[in-house]
Amino acid sequence: LEMARGTAVAERDLRTRFMNQVSHELRTPINTIVNFAHILAQGEMGNVNPKQTDYLGRIEKSGWHSMSVLNDLLDLAQIEAGEFRLKRQIVDLETVCEDAMSSVRSLLRNPEIALVRDYPDKWPRILVDSKRFRQALLNLLGNAAKYTDGGQIILRVRTYEHTATFAVEDSGIGIPAEHHETIFQEFRQLNEAMARQRVGTGLGLPISRHLIEQHGGTLTLNSTVGQGSTFTITLPLAPSPASIESDAESDAANGRTTAKHATPQPVAPKRPI
Ligand SMILES: Nc1ncnc2c1ncn2[C@@H]1O[C@H](COP(=O)(O)OP(=O)(O)OP(=O)(O)O)[C@@H](O)[C@H]1O
Ligand SMILES: [Mg+2]
Known part of the structure; x- marks a missing residue:
């Protein structure tokens, strides 16, 4: 069982490394395409005629589109691998x-x-x-x-x-x-x-x-x-600050040291609601 678990972890690490590598390999050239098309379209390297402006605009737009598809595919891969983490x-x-x-x-x-x-x-x-x-x-x-x-x-x-x-x-x-x-x-x-x-x-x-x-x-x-x-x-809705406080108080009164909420919840800013 231990060996199987070890293999599964190794496979997951390999997949994560592969995804990171692929993402880097694709993002870098897409960024280059988008940025240079933008610079050229701005006329910073010399005048561009309307047709050239049109073509450069299309290159830039397609570049941004490829980037957003790449991001979606990476999100999907993470979701499927059960590796999606939220910062709430x-x-x-x-x-x-x-x-x-x-x-x-x-x-x-x-x-x-x-x-x-x-x-x-x-x-x-x-x-x-x-x-x-x-x-x-x-x-x-x-x-x-x-x-x-x-x-x-x-x-x-x-x-x-x-x-x-x-x-x-x-x-x-x-x-x-x-x-x-x-x-x-x-x-x-x-x-x-x-x-x-x-x-x-x-x-x-x-x-x-x-x-x-x-x-x-x-x-x-x-x-x-x-x-x-x-x-x-x-x-x-998030638990109201009042209910978090009263939970904490009752926990303290009961002499409990563990948090009542299973997952650690960020402390809400204390402001009147
Ligand atoms: N507000 C809407 N009105 C009509 N059809 C919709 C609407 N939202 C989604 N759809 C239909 O649902 C499909 C799936 O939507 P989804 O957002 O998943 O994909 P997409 O917009 O085609 O592509 P992506 O979001 O990946 O750029 C769309 O292609 C469209 O046919
Ligand atoms: Mg859509």
Whole structure:
């Protein structure tokens, strides 16, 4: 048994080293391509005519796209290997949401689409890995931008009892009911001809669902063809600072030294809620 365990660990280390190597080997040239195309397009090395500017722009865009596919594949490999780790803490959700909303503006198919914020007066407190939460939110907003030709995209944040919800609602093409589960599988894109027009790999939703489930939450879909889609992230609220303190007090009163929560929770900033 010990030997088998040793072999499994060696295999995992080898796979991790291989993935790191491949990622380095691909990232370095992609960075070179993107950066030099950018420098040339800026005219820093001499004048460029409109056609050259167009070509350089395409090189840069394709480079960024390759980088994002590479990142998705690496995320997927990590998820499959069960090696995905989150760094959870209380984050400023308004900043994260605003950040995602401003990034999505450049992805809109039509600049007249309204980006609507439906935010609460009091933001929920949740423990998230801010980079990963932002990644999931951006995937949903990016999809909404890709599959909406007019109307609006709404980001609606709410608190219901012990959960916070983040709904991305669009007035786009919608998704037929029979595909509501399949689109969460890897490499699934609905309409191949359309998918070819709209850049993508079909990894965004499976990765996003995994990221949210790792946080103890869910990612669900409601959609009607021709009317639009709503993807909703639901996450548990963080225990309130008061309840953490009273847990600690009762533990101390009981003479217990072990923490009540199985996983170590970052200490929430003490501010009135
Ligand atoms: N808001 C939406 N409206 C309509 N269809 C959608 C929407 N979001 C996702 N889909 C459908 O689900 C498929 C899978 O989405 P997913 O985000 O996983 O992949 P992608 O956007 O095609 O590529 P990637 O996210 O890897 O760049 C899409 O190709 C599209 O057919
Ligand atoms: Mg996507």
